[in-house]
Amino acid sequence: MSVQRLLLICLICTGVALLVAIAVTTPWRPLPEPPGGFGHPDAARDFTAAEIARGRALARAARPPAYLSMALSLVVALVLGLTPAGAWIVQTVARPLGGGWVWRILLGGLALALVGRLVTLPFAARLEVVRRRYGLSVQTWAGWWVDVAKSFAMSTGLLLVVVLALYALIRALPRAGWLLAAGGGALLVVAISFLYPLLVEPAFNKFESMPDGPLRTSLIQLAERDGVPVRDVLVADASRRTTALNAYVSGFGSTRRIVVYDTTVRDADPREVELIVAHELGHAKRNDVLHGTLIGAAALAAGVCAVGLLMTWPPLLRRAGADSAGDPRSLALLLAVVAVLGTLSGPGQMLISRRLEARADVHALDLTRDPDAFIRMQHRLAVANRSNVTPNPVLQILFGSHPSAPERIALARDWARLHVEG
Known part of the structure; x- marks a missing residue:
């Protein structure tokens, strides 16, 4: 041959x-259809004209x-x-x-x-x-x-x-x-x-353990409630490069740790940090x-x-x-x-990534059961990261690794309708 x-x-x-x-x-539909059907993303509902323009x-x-x-x-x-x-x-x-x-x-x-x-x-x-x-x-x-x-x-x-x-x-x-x-x-x-x-x-990046305090305790308890064991909560010195907000769960098994940008600790309120981490725990879970x-x-x-x-x-x-x-x-x-x-x-990789990110959003909502705080968190992330909340649909399909902020907010409202009316 x-x-x-x-x-x-x-x-x-x-x-x-x-x-x-x-x-x-691949989770093609991470959320069941709520009563009345899925909502439509609407940037103008949650973002000011100045935020959209920026x-x-x-x-x-x-x-x-x-x-x-x-x-x-x-x-x-x-x-x-x-x-x-x-x-x-x-x-x-x-x-x-x-x-x-x-x-x-x-x-x-x-x-x-x-x-x-x-x-x-x-x-x-x-x-x-x-x-x-x-x-x-x-x-x-x-x-x-x-x-x-x-x-x-x-x-x-x-x-x-x-x-x-x-x-x-x-x-x-x-x-x-x-x-x-x-x-x-x-x-x-x-x-x-x-x-x-x-x-x-x-x-x-340099990483340091988050000092003992209410935020560290709440994040560890969140992971425990989710059944995702974490070794530590670390803070990354992202502020020497960027003003963007982010957090992620890194490592496998006994080496898994929650990593939070120092910009996130500084600029987001504790509940928003919990929502960001809950999303990342969804990836780990x-x-x-x-x-x-x-x-x-x-x-x-x-x-x-x-x-x-x-x-x-x-x-x-x-x-x-x-x-x-x-x-x-x-x-x-x-x-x-x-x-x-x-x-x-x-484009195929981006499609799969967007579906996984949507499932992690649903996991965060299931874990925290706080869609209002989730919406506030998505708004803060989009504004702090200077995200384009009205992306070109073709470019979003080709290069978008995450759903747009209005899509994620619409998902949270669909989750709320599904659980309230369900």
Whole structure:
């Protein structure tokens, strides 16, 4: 059996399993229909004209740098991957060290990642300017550059390890290498999900235990009432970067902890903090992180099979100036294929994310049984985070990871009608 036929069978099997898992486990309707039907989101009912205008203005100013950065990143990846330019870069940077395949992967991958980051850096800086102008970012430029460097170092370091292992596999085992890579990639997704709170979060924020007091006690009691054991309640020093409000539940099992931004502790009232944490406890209660990890692992396995199919297609290899999938000169093609597949899968990921967030909202309402406070909390979050409460429907479908604030408020009113009239 040829490599392509083997990969096609693997892609079909993993793809079908993935689609079935998504269809069965995604909460497509987290709330039963209340008497009289579902309510319609209405931003004007809960937000002033000034609040709506401010969110729109920020979104309008942020869209050009954000979307141009995404588009340019994809264009650069395609240009490098579908022309001999990428292969030339890979060979040239490794030549001073002998040009062996390992050096071509490591130095070539670093060079390609650096090119991709440099072409989008002006747009990232412009976006930071916009965030500062609207009072959302308070970070110094020195701190911003440090974060950029940390992010690039961590993501590129992981990328180089992964592609080096992939090329080693497909060079040593041309037939079975892709299948082993699919399994290894799935395991890597699980490992990263578990290690992220321990390795990545501390690189960007400092955490301290919340001092003993009524708020800490209420959050621990809330988690206990919900049956979600937490190890600690931590406060993150988010205020040195942003004025945004947020909280989340991090870790698994005995390492699970509630993390609250110091901006949230400072600017939100205790009941609103409880509602935010109740939402995050909903993710923990329903194992949404584990669910997302397993779905991501299956998606990556299917994606590796799809990448293998394209990377073993002779016309693409010829365009990239490579002889085979194991040829290091195909590295730019590999990154281009991954970029395209990631872009195409984005709207599906956002759809699932919005459904999970809606279910967590329902969980918060079930746990606290306080829809009025939930509505106040959503209003405060939207105003503090300068959210666009009237997003473009198409852009919301493509890029929205959460329901809009009016949608979440309408959900709370539906919950109230369902429980009061029920």
